[in-house]
Amino acid sequence: xxxxxxxxxxxxxxxxxxxxxxxxxxxxxxxxxxxxxxxxxxxxxxxxxxxxxxxxxxxxxxxxxxxxxxxxxxxxxxxxxxxxxxxxxxxxxxxxxxxxxxxxxxxxxxxxxxxxxxxxxxxxxxxxxxxxxxxxxxxxxxxxxxxxxxxxxxxxxxxxxxxxxxxxxxxxxxxxxxxxxxxxxxxxxxxxxxxxxxxxxxxxxxxxxxxxxxxxxxxxxxxxxxxxxxxxxxxxxxxxxxxxxxxxxxxxxxxxxxxxxxxxxxxxxxxxxxxxxxx
Amino acid sequence: xxxxxxxxxxxxxxxxxxxxxxxxxxxxxxxxxxxxxxxxxxxxxxxxxxxxxxxxxxxxxxxxxxxxxxxxxxxxxxxxxxxxxxxxxxxxxxxxxxxxxxxxxxxxxxxxxxxxxxxxxxxxxxxxxxxxxxxxxxxxxxxxxxxxxxxxxxxxxxxxxxxxxxxxxxxxxxxxxxxxxxxxxxxxxxxxxxxxxxxxxxxxxxxxxxxxxxxxxxxxxxxxxxxxxxxxxxxxxxxxxxxxxxxxxxxxxxxxxxxxxxxxxxxxx
Numbered sequence: 001x002x003x004x005x006x007x008x009x010x011x012x013x014x015x016x017x018x019x020x021x022x023x024x025x026x027x028x029x030x031x032x033x034x035x036x037x038x039x040x041x042x043x044x045x046x047x048x049x050x051x052x053x054x055x056x057x058x059x060x061x062x063x064x065x066x067x068x069x070x071x072x073x074x075x076x077x078x079x080x081x082x083x084x085x086x087x088x089x090x091x092x093x094x095x096x097x098x099x100x101x102x103x104x105x106x107x108x109x110x111x112x113x114x115x116x117x118x119x120x121x122x123x124x125x126x127x128x129x130x131x132x133x134x135x136x137x138x139x140x141x142x143x144x145x146x147x148x149x150x151x152x153x154x155x156x157x158x159x160x161x162x163x164x165x166x167x168x169x170x171x172x173x174x175x176x177x178x179x180x181x182x183x184x185x186x187x188x189x190x191x192x193x194x195x196x197x198x199x200x201x202x203x204x205x206x207x208x209x210x211x212x213x214x215x216x217x218x219x220x221x222x223x224x225x226x227x228x229x230x231x232x233x234x235x236x237x238x239x240x241x242x243x244x245x246x247x248x249x250x251x252x253x254x255x256x257x258x259x260x261x262x263x264x265x266x267x268x269x270x271x272x273x274x275x276x277x278x279x
Numbered sequence: 280x281x282x283x284x285x286x287x288x289x290x291x292x293x294x295x296x297x298x299x300x301x302x303x304x305x306x307x308x309x310x311x312x313x314x315x316x317x318x319x320x321x322x323x324x325x326x327x328x329x330x331x332x333x334x335x336x337x338x339x340x341x342x343x344x345x346x347x348x349x350x351x352x353x354x355x356x357x358x359x360x361x362x363x364x365x366x367x368x369x370x371x372x373x374x375x376x377x378x379x380x381x382x383x384x385x386x387x388x389x390x391x392x393x394x395x396x397x398x399x400x401x402x403x404x405x406x407x408x409x410x411x412x413x414x415x416x417x418x419x420x421x422x423x424x425x426x427x428x429x430x431x432x433x434x435x436x437x438x439x440x441x442x443x444x445x446x447x448x449x450x451x452x453x454x455x456x457x458x459x460x461x462x463x464x465x466x467x468x469x470x471x472x473x474x475x476x477x478x479x480x481x482x483x484x485x486x487x488x489x490x491x492x493x494x495x496x497x498x499x500x501x502x503x504x505x506x507x508x509x510x511x512x513x514x515x516x517x518x519x520x521x522x523x524x525x526x527x528x529x530x531x532x533x534x535x536x537x538x539x540x541x542x543x544x545x546x547x548x
Contacts, residue, residue, distance in 0.1 A: 008374035011366035012382060015430055018363060022423035023389045026400035033400070089287075095294050102301050105527040107484030109501045110520040113508050114304035117311055117517070124307040127322040128299070137320065155304070209391070216394040218487045219501075223508055233395045237490075240399050253396025260393060 031257075034250040047251035054248070059255060061229040062215070065146060066259070069153035070211045074203060076158045081165035082191045086177070104159040108152075112223040115152045119143035119224070148224040149231070153214050161206035168202035169195055204270065208263045215256055232256050305524070311517035331514035335522075342503060342519060349483055349499040352414055356421040356482040357475050360429040363422075365471065368433030369459070383434075386427045394424075398491040405492055412496040420492050421482040428477040435545035436470020437463065470542040473534075480530055484523060 037044035052059075080100050087093045103111065118124050119142065126140040143151065172195065180190040196203075221231040232252050239249035311317070312331070314324030335342040370376055371383065389397070401420060405411040410419075440463055448458040464471075486501040493499065500519055508516035 004374050005377065008370040008376040011370035011374070012376060015363040015367035015426055016382065016385065018419070018423050019385055019389060019426060022401060022419060023392075023397060024385075026397045026404070027392065030396050030400050089290055092290050092294060096297070099294070099298055099301055101531055102305070102528070105480060105531045106305075107486070107501065107523055107527065109484070109486045109504055110308075110523050110527075111304070113504060113516050113520045114308045116508060117513060118304040118307040122319045124303055124310065128303070131322060155300070212391050212393065216392075216487070218395055218490065219505065223505070233393070233487075236395045236399060240491075246399065246403065249399055250396060253393065253399075256393040256396060260391070 030250040030253050033246055034254040036247065038245075038247045047247040048254075051248050051251040051255065055232070055235050055252060057229045058232060058235055061146070062231045062256075063259065065149055065153070065231060066211055066214050069150050069157070069214055070207050072150070072154045073157045073161055073210055074207050076154060077161035077165050077206065078191075078196065078203070080158070080162040081169055082195065084162075084166045085169040085172075085195060086187045086191055088187075100162055101159050103156050104163065106156065108156060108217050109219040109223070111152055111156045112220045115148055115155070115224050116144065119148045119151065145225045149221055152220050152224050153217075157210040157214065161203070161210060164202050164206040165199055168199040172198055201271070201274070204267060208267055211263050212260050215259060308517045308520055308524075311513050312521050314514065331518055335515060335518045341498070342500075342515070342522075345498050345500045345503040345519075346522065348414070348497060349501075352417055352421065352497075352499060353479045353482040355414070355418045356425060357478050359418060359422040360425050360478045361433075361471070361475060364426060364429035364433050364474070365464075367430050369437050369463075371430070371434040372437035383431070386430045389424050390427050394487055395491075398488050401488075402491040411492060412494060414497060417489055417493045417497050417499075418482075420488040421485055422478075424485070424488060425478040425481040428481065429474045431546050432474035432477065432542070433467070433471050435542045436467040436474070438545045439470065439542050440466045473542070476530060480526060483526065 034047055035043055035045070037046050080096065083096060084093065087096070106114075120126075121140055121142040123142075125143070126135065129135040130137050130140065176194055176198075177190055180194045181187070185193070216233065218233040218237060221234050232255065236249045236252050239245045239252070310324060313327050313329065315326045315328040315330050317324040334340060337343065371379065376382060398420070402411055405416045410416040444466065445458055445462055448462045449455070453461070484501065485499075486505065489497065489499050489502055490505070493502065500523055504516050504519040504523070507513075507519060
């Protein structure tokens with residue numbers, strides 16, 4: 001028994017060592033660097049004070065973008081997965097199932113380049129509206145600002161959350177949905193009151209993974225919206241490239257860890273409550 | 280009858296609007312890649328052509344070099360990830376490992392944390408030990424980030440192998456190692472190949488880590504796309520983006536053939 005345990009540890013060790021060296025060690029180092037005074041090396045909050053003075057607007061901006069994009073992604077994913085589960089028009093189901101997954105594996109940097117052209121003042125979106133007569137050429141505006149970042153994130157992340165949700169909804173017991181429908185509930189009401197509560201944990205996991213992913217992306221805020229204010233990832237890169245200022249960059253990093261930690265806490269609190277209710 | 284018809288027309292319009300939102304940005308990219316001249320106020324390119332494709336695919340061109348570097352890094356990343364993940368996946372699926380669920384979570388952490396703050400510090404260490412700006416450094420960073428796919432999926436693939444087949448081989452006198460290489464590994468191969476494809480794409484598309492660790496010498500396709508786009512050269516940026524798009528979309532269309540339901544249902548367990 002101990003022999004097989006030893007073998008198991010030996011087999012896992014190389015993979016684990018890679019994560020420890022390339023992730024856990026830099027993580028601890030970034031926290032230590034964020035809390036130390038660059039002049040004396042002593043424990044201090046001076047980097048956070050400087051980060052707040054310089055970047056408080058960007059901190060709020062980042063939080064707004066990521067929260068709003070996560071909420072919109074969740075709504076769009078519920079709509080798509082909900083129709084795939086409850087829809088009754090065969091050709092629309094086929095079309096939607098074929099269509100919605102396209103951005104799934106498209107890299108963020110490619111999505112950013114697509115949107116950089118599509119959402120521009122003279123991009124395909126405005127040009128199509130003008131050609132259809134919906135907009136006058138003089139009324140067109142560029143969406144390459146916070147709206148562009150938001151649109152790109154929702155466009156890129158919705159298929160992922162929708163795929164998870166549609167999978168969870170497909171494995172539900174159809175009898176509960178049929179029962180609600182037979183009692184006269186509309187499809188929308190059955191979706192909201194019967195289906196959604198049962199796939200809550202899946203929606204939560206998908207949303208949290210999307211939230212953290214969006215918090216980590218550098219290419220989209222740089223390429224889709226270049227000007228101020230911007231997201232923390234861009235500020236961190238700027239602190240390093242322009243000033244070699246690791247302390248403030250790491251303080252900004254710790255602030256983004258805290259945002260992640262809040263979502264992890266919400267998730268854990270919920271799953272603990274579910275386990276307690278379940279047992 | 281008329282109500283049914285208007286219902287269908289409304290649905291068709293909704294689907295068309297969704298198609299515009301999803302396909303429109305990709306279509307704009309394709310237009311740019313074949314546009315030789317395109318400026319305001321023209322709604323479509325002023326002149327079309329493949330001149331920029333020739334520039335990109337010229338054997339000595341910077342894009343072909345980047346493509347070569349990207350593919351080399353992706354292949355090495357797959358090799359490194361599989362070498363460490365196959366033993367780890369087997370141990371997680373079949374052996375008694377202390378703190379097993381904690382170990383599973385550790386592999387997820389690099390994906391579940393804001394990456395930029397990690398990469399800036401990794402880049403600093405790599406600079407100190409002299410592997411900043413090398414292919415080796417970039418491969419190690421990509422592999423550590425992609426381990427969640429290779430470890431979780433290979434572990435699920437091993438878990439889905441029928442134990443009776445292994446036991447039969449052992450009963451007929453095969454050694455544990457011989458059984459692993461002739462029975463377990465071949466049966467888990469489809470899942471392992473699926474994880475290799477995930478790792479390959481993750482490495483091919485990776486931008487942020489390469490941006491911090493690979494500069495200024497390692498120039499992959501995503502870095503070329505970034506510098507071309509920021510420099511205003513939309514044709515080169517769009518063609519580079521198209522090269523990155525093709526494997527992503529092929530994978531999206533065929534992912535279910537590689538990842539069978541029996542393996543998929545065990546991922547992350």
